[in-house]
Amino acid sequence: MLSFFKIHPMKLLVLSTFALLIFILNIPGTIALRNILAVVLLVTLAFIFLKSETSIQPMFKNQSFRPIILVLLILSIYIFFHSIFIADEVSWSLSQYRTQWIYPMLYFIIGIFLAFFASLNKYFNKETLINTLFCTLLLHILYLDSFAIYQYIQTGQLLTRYGGLTGSPVLANYITNILISMIIVEFIYRFRTKKRIILFNMALLFLILLLCIFSSIIEGMRFGAISLFFMFGANIFFLIYDNKKLNKKLKTFISLFLFILCILPLSYNAKSDDRWASLIETISIVSSDTSNYWMIKEKDWDISEVPKLASGEMVAHSNYARVAWIVKGFEYISKDVFGIGYGKNIFGHAAEKYEDNFNTLRVESVIQTVRGMHSHSSIIDFTIGVGLIGLLIWSIFISRIIIYSFRIYFNTNNYFALLTIFITTGFFMRSIVDSNMRDHMFKQFFLILGISITLLFYEHNKRKKYS
Numbered sequence: 001m002l003s004f005f006k007i008h009p010m011k012l013l014v015l016s017t018f019a020l021l022i023f024i025l026n027i028p029g030t031i032a033l034r035n036i037l038a039v040v041l042l043v044t045l046a047f048i049f050l051k052s053e054t055s056i057q058p059m060f061k062n063q064s065f066r067p068i069i070l071v072l073l074i075l076s077i078y079i080f081f082h083s084i085f086i087a088d089e090v091s092w093s094l095s096q097y098r099t100q101w102i103y104p105m106l107y108f109i110i111g112i113f114l115a116f117f118a119s120l121n122k123y124f125n126k127e128t129l130i131n132t133l134f135c136t137l138l139l140h141i142l143y144l145d146s147f148a149i150y151q152y153i154q155t156g157q158l159l160t161r162y163g164g165l166t167g168s169p170v171l172a173n174y175i176t177n178i179l180i181s182m183i184i185v186e187f188i189y190r191f192r193t194k195k196r197i198i199l200f201n202m203a204l205l206f207l208i209l210l211l212c213i214f215s216s217i218i219e220g221m222r223f224g225a226i227s228l229f230f231m232f233g234a235n236i237f238f239l240i241y242d243n244k245k246l247n248k249k250l251k252t253f254i255s256l257f258l259f260i261l262c263i264l265p266l267s268y269n270a271k272s273d274d275r276w277a278s279l280i281e282t283i284s285i286v287s288s289d290t291s292n293y294w295m296i297k298e299k300d301w302d303i304s305e306v307p308k309l310a311s312g313e314m315v316a317h318s319n320y321a322r323v324a325w326i327v328k329g330f331e332y333i334s335k336d337v338f339g340i341g342y343g344k345n346i347f348g349h350a351a352e353k354y355e356d357n358f359n360t361l362r363v364e365s366v367i368q369t370v371r372g373m374h375s376h377s378s379i380i381d382f383t384i385g386v387g388l389i390g391l392l393i394w395s396i397f398i399s400r401i402i403i404y405s406f407r408i409y410f411n412t413n414n415y416f417a418l419l420t421i422f423i424t425t426g427f428f429m430r431s432i433v434d435s436n437m438r439d440h441m442f443k444q445f446f447l448i449l450g451i452s453i454t455l456l457f458y459e460h461n462k463r464k465k466y467s
Helices: 009-025 031-051 065-085 090-120 126-155 169-193 202-219 222-240 248-272 274-287 317-335 346-354 365-372 378-412 415-433 439-466
Strands: none
Touching: 009 031, 009 090, 009 126, 009 439, 031 090, 065 090, 065 378, 065 439, 090 126, 090 439, 126 169, 126 202, 126 439, 169 202, 169 415, 169 439, 274 317, 317 346, 317 378, 346 378, 378 415, 378 439, 415 439
């Protein structure tokens, strides 16, 4: 505990900058400050690295780690040349490549450097680094929950779809799920090894888990609740699988307790969100609909002409638009399997390219806004942009990380192997139904991935060295 608060100038500079960057990264309107903090942190880490006598090269010679980095490098080169030789709009795609791909790669490098120095245990250790990350993200959830409780006391109404400092329930839910992943990993690690990484005791850690579940309810995200359900399911598997310390009765009790705990946000969301009830019917409506109302913002809908449910009510905008975006996304991919150019809003560019009647829509504002659209599925947007080849390379990158981490975890109970599994699978699953492979969400993912996968390598390497 005392080592965590031990003051060292370089430790203070690196960890404070890192904490501030992680905190600011999730707050809108802070792009300039994010960039400054990222540059300061990267330059500081590079300076320390140049002064260090320890080489980072052994990590890249590892037979498991090197292929992962190589696949990522191949993907980076592919997207670059795709933007030049295949993209419909070269200058736009290249500018998107810089902001939406190169910047996350720099955050990945920052994560690798942070983990590298944590492994040296010179200025700070791995526990200090992980606790700094955990506590900084936790501040967002504490604010969100506190404000929601305050509002409930004042008004008697529980806030829904509230995002706290992030300004969006979607962005807040990403933080919530990252924290829950870290807590689940910590629980499993403690049960299996009797060791700890996060400094909080079990009672306080369980309280934080409850706060995160409460924040998930407040955020009111359907896919966030589903992700939470699967995370707890994975928790049951990793906690019980091949665990000889638990008898059958205890395994059954733990499984039921965790199942009840994880079903709460999902059941609350299903009860409070009317969109679930009409989802199936909306899918059938979209399959035969040709109105193109999916291009128009809900506030601009002509109520008399909007597709209706059997009850006579309008389709829920979120249900209707999301299903239509998926259908159109697959249609655009089939029309150009090699992609039309990398960019976060490539779905809108594809709509402008392939939809003959978007200019004839009565709402003229759609002409200005359609290029800024995205499909709310990063996988669909990514494939529209860089084609099936790009998707294949990205899938290989993700699968190699998960397979490598699984293999290490089941052999060694490595904390960072399990953390890498949860962070990577959680992000990938969410990318199917949300646009998280863009902006600060993508940077945050690569920063955390850089930390977890690098510490995974060093911890495993030390175990092999001294075993």
